[in-house]
Amino acid sequence: MDIMLTYDVDTTSPEGRRRLRRVAKLCEGHGLRVQKSVFEIVTDNKTLLQLLDQLDTIIDTNTDSIRLYRLPGDGFDDVQTLGTAQIQPHREDLVL
Amino acid sequence: MDIMLTYDVDTTSPEGRRRLRRVAKLCEGHGLRVQKSVFEIVTDNKTLLQLLDQLDTIIDTNTDSIRLYRLPGDGFDDVQTLGTAQIQPHREDLVL
Numbered sequence: 001m002d003i004m005l006t007y008d009v010d011t012t013s014p015e016g017r018r019r020l021r022r023v024a025k026l027c028e029g030h031g032l033r034v035q036k037s038v039f040e041i042v043t044d045n046k047t048l049l050q051l052l053d054q055l056d057t058i059i060d061t062n063t064d065s066i067r068l069y070r071l072p073g074d075g076f077d078d079v080q081t082l083g084t085a086q087i088q089p090h091r092e093d094l095v096l
Numbered sequence: 097m098d099i100m101l102t103y104d105v106d107t108t109s110p111e112g113r114r115r116l117r118r119v120a121k122l123c124e125g126h127g128l129r130v131q132k133s134v135f136e137i138v139t140d141n142k143t144l145l146q147l148l149d150q151l152d153t154i155i156d157t158n159t160d161s162i163r164l165y166r167l168p169g170d171g172f173d174d175v176q177t178l179g180t181a182q183i184q185p186h187r188e189d190l191v192l
Contacts, residue, residue, distance in 0.1 A: 004165055006102060008131035008181070035104035035161055037133065055178055065131055065181035069100055072168050082151055085104075085161035 002075045002090075003031075003041040003048065008065040015060075022058045023066075026051070032088050040076055042090050098171045098186075099127075099144065101135040104161040111156075118154045119162075122147070128184050136172055138186050 007023050010016040024033055030051055031041030043051070048068075055066055072078070076090050103119050106112040120129055126147055127137030139147070144164075151162055168174070172186050 004100065006131055006134045008134070034163060035102055035133070037131075038102045038104070038163065052176070052178065059179050061179045064179040066178040067130060067134065067181045068176040069165070069167060069171060070174055071165060075165060078166055080148070080164040082148065082162035083155050083157045083160040085163045 001043060002071040003043055004069040004071060005039040005041055006067045007037040010063060019058060023055060026054055034088055040088060097139060098167040099137040099139055100165040100167060101137055102163045103133045106159060115155060115160065119151060122150055130184055136184060
């Protein structure tokens with residue numbers, strides 16, 4: 001399944017910036033970082049649950065916010081962009 | 097259609113923070129701000145094109161990034177959250 005994960009943290013504090021770095025490192029192991037706090041992740045239910053568990057130990061649940069949106073099958077190919085944003089390939093085309 | 101709009105801008109500069117405020121104000125006229133740079137928008141094709149036109153005049157296309165993801169029909173009701181994030185109602189239930 002295709003998931004968009006967005007993370008909101010107060011990056012004006014060193015602790016917030018540290019948490020963002022840890023969340024980013026963890027999510028980059030699962031997908032692509034397309035914006036400072038936006039990650040595109042191709043995953044399955046089991047791996048997603050493990051990811052959520054790990055995120056829960058990193059974030060400050062009193063101040064930070066994480067949202068996960070489930071996209072349609074072709075969700076990552078159907079992104080509209082402005083400015084420096086680019087469509088990111090998640091799956092290599094097969095050459096037959 | 098249900099759209100997620102994410103905006104990436106360097107908020108360490110006053111100009112960047114000003115652009116984020118302008119983008120937020122514009123997008124809040126179309127939907128809900130659920131994180132600092134994430135907006136949930138219920139719209140139609142024509143209004144979306146107008147929004148994109150207006151965003152294009154606000155952002156610095158050399159440094160800023162805007163991404164729009166089209167969600168499935170129940171996309172905003174199917175959001176998983178951690179921390180302070182909450183599901184936002186976009187459509188009032190009808191009382192019959």
